[in-house]
Amino acid sequence: MAIRLGINPLTWTNDDMPELGAETPLETCLAEGKQAGFEGFELGNKFPRVASQLGPILQRHGLALVSGWYGSRLLERDVDAEMAEAEPHIALLTALGCTVMVHAEVARAIHGARATPLSQRPVLSDADWDLLAPRIEKFGRRLKARGLHLAYHHHMGTVIESQADVDRLMATTGPDVGLLLDTGHLTFAGGDPVAAAERHAARVVHVHCKDIRPAVMRDVKARDLPFLAAVLEGVFTVPGDGCVDYPAVLKPLAAAGYAGWLVVEAEQDPAKAHPLTYARMGHDNLARFARSAFG
Incomplete structure (x- = not known):
């Protein structure tokens, strides 16, 4: 099986609500993630952002760095300015493989605004799309030259949230723009992650399994x-603990030759959802689904 299972530290500690899991040290996140069976972690707010510091920490736990979130503002600045802003992040990711x-x-996102409803x-207007899509494509091309494939993350409360948004992004950009298929965000947005996987399997370069x-x-x-x-209410959970049909999502990805990471990213309140318990549940369920789909 060519795919690898990773996890995001949101199971233990939250980037947008730092008070959640604030008392949990990075070492606990990493040790418990490894104990649950994961091979790697995505970045979180407790991770050092210098390769010479982070690399030895991950190595000590026998873990790889999977990737890390970067929020762009390409509606507000050009690609040269965005590349300059992203440079420390790019350098960290490339240095750690x-x-x-x-x-x-x-830009314009409301997902971190605690008083703004998702409605x-x-x-984006047509004019916004005409500006943004070519900039994302150029940004992806520049990243590709640095050895990174852009994995576009559709996300609740942002300008690319719905299945129609994802379809339009894929239609208006080329293969330098990969898709991060997030099963939870797409379901929450009213979309169908199975249909999205079937339609865009060739463009999927990363998968978030919530x-x-x-x-x-x-x-x-x-x-x-x-x-x-909504996160605090418990809208998200780990694979196999909700309504997403993971075997049906993973089957077209396997058929298309997907060989990247499957990442459990299920932000919950750690005081309500015991992190190690849910990490183990997420790993074991996802491993079972992956074995069935990928062989």
């Missing part, structure tokens, strides 16, 4: 809560 960069456009998320609790999703949508409030 990553092959993809998790990327989302965060007020930004929507599941959805459907009753919670219906409730938070009915109350029109902000994104972070």
